[in-house]
Amino acid sequence: MPVIDTHVILRNGDKVLLSQRGGPYGYGRWHAPSGKLDRGETVRTGAARELREETGVDVDPEHLRLVHVVHHKQSADIERIGLFFEATAWQGEPENREPAKCLALAWFSVHDLPEDIIEYPAAGLYGYLRNERTLTEHGWRR
Template sequence: MSERLAVIDVHLLLVRGDEVLLSKRRGSYGDGMWHLPAGKLEAGESVVAAAVREADEEVGVRIAEADLRLVHVVHARGAGVEPRLGLFFEARRWAGEPVNREPDKCYEVAWFRRDRLPDNVIPYALAGVRGYLDGTTSGVFGW
């Protein structure tokens, strides 16, 4: 068996006007810090299908695959953290109102102006958000 090179994560930038939805992590890495709705790619799943699944699981919104746009990619690593390839998808249309569907993993969800994000956003996610806001397609973090 070969060693895995990176975990593949999908991140959702749910955009409403000039706001983006963030979730406050509970219990695991980054407890009390803000993050985008996100999750790991599962075996046999496309990255777009993973983004649609995570949107429903974490914040209860239904997104059509055609309404997702890949806006940034981050190749990240950190001390003691397995390297990751983060795919950041923008959605401007969805069905349902975002709610916290994982209270065991998340304290709350909230909308923030894109130009006034909280200070305590998980750095890996923030790298993707900044890349999206800057209009760059990719970047590295922690290398």
């Protein structure tokens, strides 16, 4: 079974909030606040929980709009389904609540994103920003 990941895109005008990884996967690279869905929780509840745990920002799950899906082939044995949500309203100012896992939080213009975004979350972020389609299959051989 694929791992189900939730990713939350916080926008402030033309800026999006990104997190710089501090753990072994993608160390030093950027991605949107994200995490795995826990057993027994809905995807929007899980996305809101992960956002709060990582950034301190509160969002009502009803204010999370699904904007993109990525079916990611991580390896021969691991598949992931990433659900990318845009927060349409939230409360609080982002702060790094997980310094052991996150090196920094920063706002970036959608016109000047860092080049070192991890490929899997980049596929969802760019899919959302380009509004070309709602599904990306990433890492699969064709």
